[in-house]
Amino acid sequence: AMEVGGGDKEVVKEYFNNTGFQRWRKIYGDTDDVNTVQKDIRLGHSKTVENVMKMLIDEGTLKGVSVCDAGCGTGSLSIPLAKEGANVYASDISAAMVDEAQKNAREELFNGKEESSSSLVMPKFEVKDLESLQGKYDTVICLDVLIHYPQNKADAMISHLASLAENRLILSFAPLTFYYAALKRVGELFPGPSKATRAYLHAEADVERALQKVGWKIRKRGLVTTQFYFAKIVEAVPV
Ligand code: SAM
Structure with a gap:
């Protein structure tokens, strides 16, 4: 088994700059060249983003609010x-992901027009692993990144x-319950080439x-499930 923070942070970085980048860019994109499983994961992930946006907006406007999107991938949430x-600070350990996110943001936010002629603010993108992030943000969001961390990390x-x-x-x-743990074990019996x-x-x-150990408590919970995608969403606030 590999571990994040030791050798396998490097493995994760290498994966998301190469085969993982190709695979996930497709899943998070909108082209038709995805298989049934990838299409299902795309749907599940887009529901997670929607769910999180709704959680945020229900609590008030995001105008001028500083948000850190840690492990931003291709910009699915930053955009x-x-x-x-929102004033978005987005970072990812993978330079390929950050490039793609930047490109997507330019297209989707400014549509080829001058940034200065728009009232929207381009997110600040940076290649950085989340362990080296510094500063203070009103809100920090980290979607589908914990999957790369064993519980002890x-x-x-x-x-x-x-x-x-x-x-x-x-x-x-991805929530660990008996059922999903069993599913994952079955998956491990048949490792495909993409399971890098x-x-x-x-x-x-x-x-x-x-969260409790550092003085935070969960205020809202959400769950997204499709056939092949499972995500638990938690919003925590200081106690
Ligand atoms: N959060 C994005 C989203 O939901 O669209 C991307 C999720 S993707 C499954 C996981 C991302 O986490 C990849 O882009 C990967 O490069 C990034 N990542 C993994 N470990 C990281 C770390 N230690 N620091 C920063 N980013 C990391």
Whole structure:
């Protein structure tokens, strides 16, 4: 087994700059060259983004609110955040992902026009692993990244993200329940060529404990499930 933070952060980085980048860019994109499973994951992931946007907007406008999108991928969340007027700081360990996110943001936010002629603010994109993120943001969001962290590394990751957030921390992760754990075991019996990195599922209670340890409590919970995609969403606030 590989571990994030030691050797396997490098493995994750390498994966998301190469085969993982090709695979996930397609899944997170809108082209037709996806298979049934990829199409299902695309749908599930888009529901996670929608769900999170709704959580945020229900609590008030995002205009001028600073949001850190940690592990931003191709910009699936950064772009809708910027459309709502948030000041977005987006970063990812993969330079290929950051390039793609930047390209997508330019297209979707400014549509080829001058940035200066728009009231929208381009997100600040940076190649950075989330462990080296610094500063303070009103809201920190980290979607579908915990899957790369075993629980013993997840606690430190959650604690670091909480230290950057003033008001809200939103996380999504693949939930560890008996059923999904069994599914994953079955999957491991038939490793395909695309399974270049290990996937770690997390028990909601473990995530909650990690948040409580640093003085945060869960205020809202959400669950997204499709056939092949499962995500638990939690919004935490300081106690
Ligand atoms: N959050 C994005 C979304 O929901 O559209 C992308 C999710 S994708 C499954 C996981 C992303 O996490 C990849 O882009 C990967 O490069 C990034 N990642 C993995 N480990 C990371 C780390 N330690 N620091 C920053 N980004 C990381």
